[in-house]
Amino acid sequence: MTQPDPNSASAVQRWARNEADRTAVVYEDTAISYGELAAGVRETAALLKSGGLRTGDRVAWLGRNSASLLRTALAALHLGAIFVPLNWRLAGPELRELIEDSGVHTLLAEDEFRPTVDDIATGLPLRRHLLVDTDPHAPLAGEVPPRWTRLSTARATASAPEPAAVGFDDPALLVYTSGSTGRAKGVVITHGNLLWHDIATTAVIDSRLSDTALVVAPMFHIAGLNGFTLGTLAHGGTVVVRRAFDAERALADLVTHRVANLVAVPAVYSALAQVPGFGRADLSALRTALIGGAPVPPALVKEYTVRGIPLRQAWGLTETAPLAAILPLPLVGSHPAAAGHALPHTEVRLTDPATRARITEAGVDGEIEVRGPQVFREYWNDPEATRRAKDEAGWFRSGDIGRFDEQGLLYVVDRLKDVIISGGENIYPAEVERLLAEYPGVREAAVVGMPHARWGETPVAVVCREGEGDLTVADVRAFAGGRLARYKIPTAVVAHPLLPRTGSGKVDKPALRSWLEKKGWDAWKAGVRQGD
Incomplete structure (x- = not known):
C-alpha cells in the first residue's frame, strides 16, 4: 500500500495542475494564482538545489511576512530540506546563535536585515547568502557586499525535481522558541x-x-x-x-x-x-x-x-x-x-x-x-x-x-514559569489579569512577580488604563470583592502607556520586570505591601 504524501509542497503543485487560475495568495493587494505560486516554488527550488542544497539541509529566511517567504518555505519542503524562519526582531548575537545552532546552509534575507547579518557574518557556517531584491515592498537601500548574491540575478543550472518523497517523521520546519527564559530551543x-x-x-x-x-x-x-x-x-x-x-x-x-x-x-x-x-x-x-x-x-x-x-x-x-x-x-x-x-x-x-x-x-x-x-x-x-x-x-x-x-x-x-510564589502561596498571574481586565477603563493588564525581602516575591500589576486618575491597590481590593484571596491581590499597581510585546504578540514579562527595576523597584518596594 502506497503511503500518503504529507509534503505541503506537493499539495500546492496538485492544485496548480488542476486549477491553476485559483487565487493562492494575496500579498499587499497583488493576487498570486496557484499556477504562479507553483512555478515560483519550482524556480526557487531549482535555484536552491543549484547552490548545493540537499535533503535535510537548512534554509533560513530573515525578513518580514511576504509571498517570497512562502515560496522559499515551500521550495525548501519541495526539496526535502528544512525551513528555518528567523525572528527578525532579534539582535545580531541572538541571530548568530540560531544560525550556528541550526547549521544553516542557505540564508535568504531582505535588505532591511542585511546589515545585521553582515555584522555577524565572520565565522558563520553559511555557504550561501541570497539577497531578496525581487519584492517591491522590500527594496534595496544601498551597496550590496560581495558575499551576497541578488535573487534577481541568481540563475539555476538545472530544472527543479518533483517534490521530494518525504516520510511522516521527516523534518519540515525548525522553529525556534522565544528564549525569553534562557537559550532558545529549535x-x-x-x-x-x-x-x-x-x-x-x-x-x-x-x-x-x-x-x-x-x-x-x-x-x-x-x-x-x-x-x-x-x-x-x-x-x-x-x-x-x-x-x-x-x-x-x-x-x-x-x-x-x-x-x-x-x-x-x-x-x-x-x-x-x-x-x-x-x-x-x-x-x-x-x-x-x-x-x-x-x-x-x-x-x-x-x-x-x-x-x-x-x-x-x-x-x-x-x-x-x-x-x-x-x-x-x-x-x-x-x-x-x-x-x-x-x-x-x-x-x-x-x-x-x-x-x-x-x-x-x-x-x-x-x-x-x-x-x-x-x-x-x-x-x-x-x-x-x-x-x-x-x-x-x-x-x-x-x-x-x-x-x-x-x-x-x-x-x-x-x-x-510565570507562577509567583509569595510567602509560600502560589499565585497565577493570568487569574489576576483576568480580573483586572474587567476594571472600568483598563485596556489591558499584566502581573509579574518582583523580589520582596519578607515574602520572597510579590505580585505587581502593570496596567494600561483610559481616563483620569491612577488605579491603586485599594481600588483593586475593593473591586475584587472577595473574588480573589487577599494574598493574590497585587501589592503595587503601576501605570504603563503600552505593554511591551514579544514577536508573537504576547506581553513581554521579562521586559516588564526590567522596566520596573529601572523605575527604581528597590527604592520603593518596601512600602508596597499595603495593610500587611
Whole structure:
C-alpha cells in the first residue's frame, strides 16, 4: 500500500495542475494564482538545489511576512530540506546563535536585515547568502557586499525535481522558541506534524474548499506559518498576507476578502474592535475566529458576541504545531473562558509538576501534557531538553498549568514559569489579569512577580488604563470583592502607556520586570505591601 504524501509542497503543485487560475495568495493587494505560486516554488527550488542544497539541509529566511517567504518555505519542503524562519526582531548575537545552532546552509534575507547579518557574518557556517531584491515592498537601500548574491540575478543550472518523497517523521520546519527564559530551543516540526495538524483542526472547524485565511502573526512563529497558512494552501484556499499587522487594514481585509478563518492573540482582536467602523463592518464571512496565546478578557468576548462572532479559545504551543485544543462552537456562550477539548487524534492530561502523578479530579491544577501526531519530534541538537520535555510514551510536558471542569473542559490557568510564589502561596498571574481586565477603563493588564525581602516575591500589576486618575491597590481590593484571596491581590499597581510585546504578540514579562527595576523597584518596594 502506497503511503500518503504529507509534503505541503506537493499539495500546492496538485492544485496548480488542476486549477491553476485559483487565487493562492494575496500579498499587499497583488493576487498570486496557484499556477504562479507553483512555478515560483519550482524556480526557487531549482535555484536552491543549484547552490548545493540537499535533503535535510537548512534554509533560513530573515525578513518580514511576504509571498517570497512562502515560496522559499515551500521550495525548501519541495526539496526535502528544512525551513528555518528567523525572528527578525532579534539582535545580531541572538541571530548568530540560531544560525550556528541550526547549521544553516542557505540564508535568504531582505535588505532591511542585511546589515545585521553582515555584522555577524565572520565565522558563520553559511555557504550561501541570497539577497531578496525581487519584492517591491522590500527594496534595496544601498551597496550590496560581495558575499551576497541578488535573487534577481541568481540563475539555476538545472530544472527543479518533483517534490521530494518525504516520510511522516521527516523534518519540515525548525522553529525556534522565544528564549525569553534562557537559550532558545529549535523545535523540529515534521511533515507528519503539519499534515495531522491540518486534519485535526479541519475536523473541528467549519472548513471549506477555497476558504480565505488572514495572516496577522509574524510567520517566524508557528502560529503565523501554520496556524491556518499551510493548511489553507493544502486545501486550495487563499491566504491574505501583509508584511505587518495594521488594525485598520486588517479590518478592511476581513471585509474585502471575505475572510473565513482567523487565529490571533487577544491584543489583535482588541485592536480590531477599536477601529472606527468595526460595529458596521460586514464580517459575516468570518466563521472561525480562534483566540489564544494570552488571557482573554471577558469584555472582549462579549464585544464580539454582540457582533455575532463567537471567539473560540484555542490552546497550544510551538511544539504542538501550534494547536492542541479548541473550544467547541456550541460552548462559546456558556464556557467562554475554556480552552475546550483536545483535537481529534490528540490526548491531553494533567499531572503534578513535581511528581508527574496523574490528576483526574475536576478543579485541581496541574501541568498540561499532550500526546498526539502533531506533537513535535525533538529539540534540535538537544537530546537532554527533548528527554526532559517528552517521555518514552510520547507525552509532552507543556509547561502550562491547567484544570478540567466537571464536563471535562480544559481551562488554562497560566505558564508554570510565570507562577509567583509569595510567602509560600502560589499565585497565577493570568487569574489576576483576568480580573483586572474587567476594571472600568483598563485596556489591558499584566502581573509579574518582583523580589520582596519578607515574602520572597510579590505580585505587581502593570496596567494600561483610559481616563483620569491612577488605579491603586485599594481600588483593586475593593473591586475584587472577595473574588480573589487577599494574598493574590497585587501589592503595587503601576501605570504603563503600552505593554511591551514579544514577536508573537504576547506581553513581554521579562521586559516588564526590567522596566520596573529601572523605575527604581528597590527604592520603593518596601512600602508596597499595603495593610500587611
